[in-house]
Amino acid sequence: MSGSNHISRRDFIKVTTGAIGGFIAGVLGIPSIAYMISPALREDKAGKPMPIGKLEDIPIGTPHPFSFTITKVNGWERTAASYGGFILRKSEDPNDILVLSSRCTHLSCRVNWNETAGAFLCPCHDAKFSKEGEVLDGPPPEPLGHFTHEVDAEGYITIIPVEQKAG
Amino acid sequence: MTDETKKKINAKYERELLHGERFWPDSLFKDAIVALGIFIFLVLLATFVGVHDSPKADPSDTSYVPRPEWYFLFLFKFLALYGQIPVFGKIEWVATVLIPGIAIGLLTLLPFIDKSPQRYYAKRAMPIAIMTIMVLGMVLLTMTADVPTVAADGSGLLGNLQTVAGLIVPSLAYIAFVGMAYTLKENAVRAIAWTTALAAALMIGFTAATLALYQPAAVAVIEIPTTLADQIVAGQDLYSVHCVECHGDDGKVEEITGVEGLEGKKISIISSKDVLYTVNDASMAEIIAYGRPDSGMNPFGKAYNPEGLTRSEIDYVVTFMRYTWDDRFEAPYIAPLYPPLAEGEVPSYSVHIEPIVKRYCISCHRPGKDNNNYLMTSYEELLTTGDNASHNLISNDPTSYLLQVIQQIPITDPASGEELIGVMPPNKALKPEIVEVFVRWVQAGMPK
Amino acid sequence: MRSTLWQKLFSWLDERLGLNDAYKNLLDRPEPKGNWWNTLGSASLFLFILQAVTGIFLTVYYTPSPDHAYDSIQYIMTEVQFGWLVRGIHHWSASLMVIVVFIHMLRVFFTASYKYPRELTWLIGIGLLLLTVGMGFTGYLLPWHQMAYWATTVGTQIAGSVPFAGEFILKSLRGGPDLSALTLQRFFAAHIWILPALLVALIGVHLYLIIRHGESHFPDKED
Numbered sequence: 001m002s003g004s005n006h007i008s009r010r011d012f013i014k015v016t017t018g019a020i021g022g023f024i025a026g027v028l029g030i031p032s033i034a035y036m037i038s039p040a041l042r043e044d045k046a047g048k049p050m051p052i053g054k055l056e057d058i059p060i061g062t063p064h065p066f067s068f069t070i071t072k073v074n075g076w077e078r079t080a081a082s083y084g085g086f087i088l089r090k091s092e093d094p095n096d097i098l099v100l101s102s103r104c105t106h107l108s109c110r111v112n113w114n115e116t117a118g119a120f121l122c123p124c125h126d127a128k129f130s131k132e133g134e135v136l137d138g139p140p141p142e143p144l145g146h147f148t149h150e151v152d153a154e155g156y157i158t159i160i161p162v163e164q165k166a167g
Numbered sequence: 168m169t170d171e172t173k174k175k176i177n178a179k180y181e182r183e184l185l186h187g188e189r190f191w192p193d194s195l196f197k198d199a200i201v202a203l204g205i206f207i208f209l210v211l212l213a214t215f216v217g218v219h220d221s222p223k224a225d226p227s228d229t230s231y232v233p234r235p236e237w238y239f240l241f242l243f244k245f246l247a248l249y250g251q252i253p254v255f256g257k258i259e260w261v262a263t264v265l266i267p268g269i270a271i272g273l274l275t276l277l278p279f280i281d282k283s284p285q286r287y288y289a290k291r292a293m294p295i296a297i298m299t300i301m302v303l304g305m306v307l308l309t310m311t312a313d314v315p316t317v318a319a320d321g322s323g324l325l326g327n328l329q330t331v332a333g334l335i336v337p338s339l340a341y342i343a344f345v346g347m348a349y350t351l352k353e354n355a356v357r358a359i360a361w362t363t364a365l366a367a368a369l370m371i372g373f374t375a376a377t378l379a380l381y382q383p384a385a386v387a388v389i390e391i392p393t394t395l396a397d398q399i400v401a402g403q404d405l406y407s408v409h410c411v412e413c414h415g416d417d418g419k420v421e422e423i424t425g426v427e428g429l430e431g432k433k434i435s436i437i438s439s440k441d442v443l444y445t446v447n448d449a450s451m452a453e454i455i456a457y458g459r460p461d462s463g464m465n466p467f468g469k470a471y472n473p474e475g476l477t478r479s480e481i482d483y484v485v486t487f488m489r490y491t492w493d494d495r496f497e498a499p500y501i502a503p504l505y506p507p508l509a510e511g512e513v514p515s516y517s518v519h520i521e522p523i524v525k526r527y528c529i530s531c532h533r534p535g536k537d538n539n540n541y542l543m544t545s546y547e548e549l550l551t552t553g554d555n556a557s558h559n560l561i562s563n564d565p566t567s568y569l570l571q572v573i574q575q576i577p578i579t580d581p582a583s584g585e586e587l588i589g590v591m592p593p594n595k596a597l598k599p600e601i602v603e604v605f606v607r608w609v610q611a612g613m614p615k
Numbered sequence: 616m617r618s619t620l621w622q623k624l625f626s627w628l629d630e631r632l633g634l635n636d637a638y639k640n641l642l643d644r645p646e647p648k649g650n651w652w653n654t655l656g657s658a659s660l661f662l663f664i665l666q667a668v669t670g671i672f673l674t675v676y677y678t679p680s681p682d683h684a685y686d687s688i689q690y691i692m693t694e695v696q697f698g699w700l701v702r703g704i705h706h707w708s709a710s711l712m713v714i715v716v717f718i719h720m721l722r723v724f725f726t727a728s729y730k731y732p733r734e735l736t737w738l739i740g741i742g743l744l745l746l747t748v749g750m751g752f753t754g755y756l757l758p759w760h761q762m763a764y765w766a767t768t769v770g771t772q773i774a775g776s777v778p779f780a781g782e783f784i785l786k787s788l789r790g791g792p793d794l795s796a797l798t799l800q801r802f803f804a805a806h807i808w809i810l811p812a813l814l815v816a817l818i819g820v821h822l823y824l825i826i827r828h829g830e831s832h833f834p835d836k837e838d
Binding site: 168172173176177179180183184186187188189190191193194195197198200201202205206208209210212213214216217218220221222223224225226228231232233234235236237238239246259260263264271274275277278279281284285286287288289291294295298302393394395449477479 | 657713721763764765773836
Binding site: 010013014016017020021023024028048070071073 | 191192193195196199200202203206210448489493494495496497
């Protein structure tokens with residue numbers, strides 16, 4: 001048998017049996033991977049513009065906290081989640097505004113504005129950010145994120161509720 | 168069993184092994200082929216047949232007819248037949264517990280009941296006969312599971328046929344087997360085989376007669392909306408029938424008009440942020456199901472009204488409201504109500520008018536509502552019913568009452584000057600393009 | 616003889632795992648001449664493995680609560696990639712498994728393979744048949760649709776007709792007098808933990824007994 005170009009019946013059925021096993025495992029296995037990672041492949045929706053306040057109510061020079069709630073459809077559940085941030089009016093100019101996220105760029109704890117320190121402090125790992133979101137101290141790798149915003153004719157500020165990277 | 172017999176059995180097995188095969192790869196090869204066949208069969212079933220779900224469980228819907236999974240149907244049918252037996256039929260646990268219990272017990276203890284070392288078929292006529300009749304009975308009972316034991320007209324024919332096929336013939340056969348085994352001893356094989364064949368033929372015959380005589384009622388297939396878009400559309404259709412009457416097609420009605428018993432009632436705008444942001448899906452479903460009687464909201468759930476909405480249906484209505492009015496939700500693409508009309512295209516009832524009527528009119532224009540007896544649930548009704556049937560729709564006549572009222576012109580009685588029919592729909596005018604569809608339809612002579 | 620890295624690895628593993636012995640005892644066994652009816656047992660095992668695999672995948676999304684069970688399955692069917700395939704296979708192979716296991720039992724019955732020395736194999740086989748039906752019964756409720764709900768209401772009521780202990784059995788099955796969240800949860804637990812654990816244990820013994828006694832041969836006039 002060895003040396004012959006013909007494979008024996010025995011070898012043939014061995015190979016076929018193995019191939020059938022492999023085929024079933026493959027037809028079941030590959031879709032299963034797609035099945036498992038399916039939610040991860042979903043694109044996040046940009047979300048609708050969210051009103052977060054009126055220009056005239058916001059003091060100039062200090063970060064002013066705001067929050068908004070968006071509803072997300074996760075699988076079979078519709079959940080409302082609150083997010084927050086700070087609006088900083090740098091000057092009287094209605095367009096000179098920075099809308100910062102309160103999510104620390106280190107590990108996503110929520111930063112707070114501390115008036116005495118004159119900085120955003122993160123309660124988790126003592127990170128410190130400047131008024132404009134620059135890293136002053138601590139572990140964060142990059143400045144605070146911000147939201148794209150718009151001010152309409154009546155002075156209402158709306159944001160697109162998707163955090164943008166600084167820069 | 169003596170040691171000698173055991174030795175004989177083992178020796179015979181050793182001889183069989185000598186001209187046998189190898190587990191790997193000979194047997195496993197066959198196993199693999201069968202596994203492959205099964206696997207392909209299952210994938211085909213999953214792909215082309217799919218899974219047919221019924222609507223969401225609704226404990227308040229007592230109208231639902233329970234059916235067990237198919238492999239319990241024979242037991243289900245057996246219980247129904249057994250229940251027809253006079254006197255004994257009332258002792259339920261005999262059929263539910265005792266008989267299945269004995270059957271399973273006998274099956275389990277089989278090797279200890281049938282202790283003879285003989286394995287060849289002809290030497291085991293009795294067990295084979297008993298099992299054959301048992302399995303045949305199970306198959307036949309499963310096949311007749313849908314046939315009622317007691318017909319609606321009270322005739323017991325079908326029930327009797329089934330009882331003969333499913334209970335009497337097998338019981339008689341079993342008695343005969345035991346009798347033959349005792350009286351004929353060694354010669355029983357042939358007799359048992361013939362009895363089995365006869366009993367089987369009778370059982371199959373009576374079952375065939377049952378199935379031939381039985382006319383199955385048409386079963387309404389319930390289509391279940393599965394995608395979000397389908398659910399929204401289903402919800403909108405239900406909303407159109409049940410809710411538009413009071414709340415209007417956009418949910419903006421604040422004061423009910425034209426509804427008997429609730430005339431002038433002040434209600435909340437259900438499409439407002441106040442309602443949508445503060446009432447979650449579950450609460451909204453409860454409000455629809457149980458109503459808010461003090462605020463004028465009637466209950467729509469099955470618990471109060473056998474013709475009301477099921478759990479699933481209420482969920483669809485809530486989904487519709489969320490995705491249509493709640494600005495925090497983005498609705499998926501939904502096909503338009505009717506295909507838009509091209510320049511000069513003639514609309515037809517089935518393609519254009521029916522969906523429009525279903526959404527905007529049918530909530531009031533259906534039986535049991537205050538609507539001048541004008542029903543709009545079918546083409547014929549649309550043309551022929553109502554107190555003003557002769558004026559409602561006249562071919563190519565722009566003064567048809569229907570056309571006037573949807574164009575915000577109330578119909579007045581020429582004699583008394585009294586208003587006969589108010590504008591329709593009473594709470595909000597139809598969009599101009601929808602009115603246009605009606606106008607063109609009447610112009611063309613109301614084609615079906 | 617040159618020994619490659621693979622051969623070295625194999626012999627290292629063989630010394631510790633006994634791969635060659637395992638091959639000889641488990642795979643390279645002699646068997647009597649069989650035919651296609653002999654594949655029913657392995658087909659049952661194949662279906663069980665298929666059910667286990669697809670079942671495990673289903674639990675990734677399925678939620679055993681009356682509020683979400685139905686919606687989570689709708690989600691699997693419409694939103695999750697290949698969810699329809701995984702559930703479709705699980706659904707259909709449940710029915711098929713009942714058929715195959717039952718026919719396997721009939722094959723053993725008609726060839727009288729349950730006799731000496733395989734009495735225990737039969738006993739365990741009946742246990743496996745009942746557990747399979749139990750899996751079907753508990754699994755049927757999980758989608759929490761109308762058919763499931765009402766079929767289980769009637770099915771558990773049948774258990775409730777046992778004289779004297781009926782009421783107690785009914786409540787133990789349902790986790791209370793009515794079908795509720797508790798029923799769904801305990802059927803789920805039975806379906807994914809209790810019954811499969813018993814099945815695996817019994818399948819193990821069943822297979823051990825088959826290897827120990829070998830597959831039975833088809834009887835001829837001598838038997």
